[in-house]
Amino acid sequence: MSQLPLRAQLATALGRTAATLSRATGRGDGSVIGGRIGLMLDPDLLRKLAAHRKLALVSATNGKTTTTRLIAAALQELGEVATNAFGANMPAGHVTALASAKNAPYGVLEVDEKYLPEVLDTTGAQVVCLMNLSRDQMDRAAEIWLLAQKWRRALSGKPAHAIANCDDPLVAWAASTAARVTWVAAGQRWREDSWCCPECGGPLDRPEPGTIGQGIGVSSAAGAMWACRECTFHRPEPNWVLDGEEVIDPRGTRWRLDLQLPGQANRSNAAMALAVAAAFGLEPARALPRLRTVTSVAGRYTTVERDGRVLRLLLAKNPAGWLEAFDVTDPALPVILSVNAQVPDGRDTSWLWDVDYGVLKGRPVVVTGERRLDLALRLHVAGVPFQLCDSFGEAVSAVPAGRVDVIANYTAFQQIRAEFGRAV
Structure with a gap:
């Protein structure tokens, strides 16, 4: 200095x-x-x-x-x-x-x-x-x-x-x-x-x-x-x-x-x-x-617990990111999806139609976030059954106890992190 x-x-x-x-x-x-x-x-x-x-x-x-x-x-x-x-x-x-x-x-x-x-x-x-x-x-x-x-x-x-x-x-x-x-x-x-x-x-x-x-x-x-x-x-x-x-x-x-x-x-x-x-x-x-010592990056891949659920947090901001997030999810587990459209996310959610959500068929899917209705329509068209929830807390309660994958875009991810003390 x-x-x-x-x-x-x-x-x-x-x-x-x-x-x-x-x-x-x-x-x-x-x-x-x-x-x-x-x-x-x-x-x-x-x-x-x-x-x-x-x-x-x-x-x-x-x-x-x-x-x-x-x-x-x-x-x-x-x-x-x-x-x-x-x-x-x-x-x-x-x-x-x-x-x-x-x-x-x-x-x-x-x-x-x-x-x-x-x-x-x-x-x-x-x-x-x-x-x-x-x-x-x-x-x-x-x-x-x-x-x-x-x-x-x-x-x-x-x-x-x-x-x-x-x-x-x-x-x-x-x-x-x-x-x-x-x-x-x-x-x-x-x-x-x-x-x-x-x-x-x-x-x-x-x-x-x-x-x-x-x-x-x-x-x-x-x-x-x-x-x-x-x-x-x-x-x-x-x-x-x-x-x-x-x-x-x-x-x-x-x-x-x-x-x-x-x-x-x-x-x-x-x-x-x-x-x-x-x-x-x-x-x-x-x-x-x-x-090899790196296990989590700014909350990505962090595992947190709530009410008997063990939640793994994954970030996906765009079509390419969702493709990679699907690659690491466990097909045997339920998944919570959360999407916002604030300024850091981009206001336009049309990119949701470029993501192949068909890979989620056959597993429990819960949808939340500020733009949950946009995502719900996309899943409906893709033929993926889902449950719609008004809040992340409600979404967590909607899945059975055990391990759960959570995929969220940027501001939705940060909101979830904040609920757990911004775990890193």
Whole structure:
């Protein structure tokens, strides 16, 4: 802190005080208000706090909070790490994260997709992790092609090292202007937003769904798994490959993940995290044990109890996220679904019609949340029987004692977390 100018020191101190008061009064975790106060007093505070640190920025539509947590856990092997662990992923949250660990030589910051160009320019981060792009909050986030274009322009001319998922064509196109790229074959199960070439608009030839990262060999994983029919744009050659339960590093060594976090999506997140750790000079042998200690991320996958029910909390914000949430649910268990449409969720709920809720047939389904009627109509059309409840408490009472899966979108998820003391 002594290296900061006096004004920046004062802004940081007052921001920390505001964050502490926010937590003490139960108004929130302080991740945003502290940064806002700091930036009001010194608009250049983020740049000053980022100086002299080695930073990684993590951005995606899905999985960025978890991947940020995994990378931060790995880099703790090297020293103290500043990170926005609770998902406050805009500049105010970044200021709070860096100010809270003022002497940390490393930083891992989750960044909202729209803010990535601004944050990269401000912080001068050395590493940028780009994982996926799919439609999300269309009423305020715009078309994902526009986001990919902004990423592409932001990386052009910068010295940043991009760690990018080569299985997502939009990410591959966005990252291709970076000065240096490490390509990770992390898979892409949701493909409904990437059937056209972002370079020329022509059709992309794609393999059958489910063939990437699920039991494929090294030779097939290294091939061009997608390509444009009308121009030269094609899948880059991967340096890292997710192969089922293992990750293959650039030397061809296989590393079994053995994560405590469930599902294919988290194995993809871990593959990205290992590649980022390697960019910091940390080998998989040292990074993997750290990744295996992560059991919950800002409430995701947390298990809580109420009235004899053991509830596992899962977050799903958009069609791609619901696909991954269904992947980790237990088909033998009842499931509670909760959907809101507040500003952080996006007001438009038309995305519900892109989710295949038919996978829930045959299990007890309970629906709640502010937009429960929207979800109820979607389930009715899909032929999925359900019970409608006015509140989360009523929904919990509607299922029998025992284990239950709970899937909620962003603000619904945060409301549920608040009922259990924001379990992490």
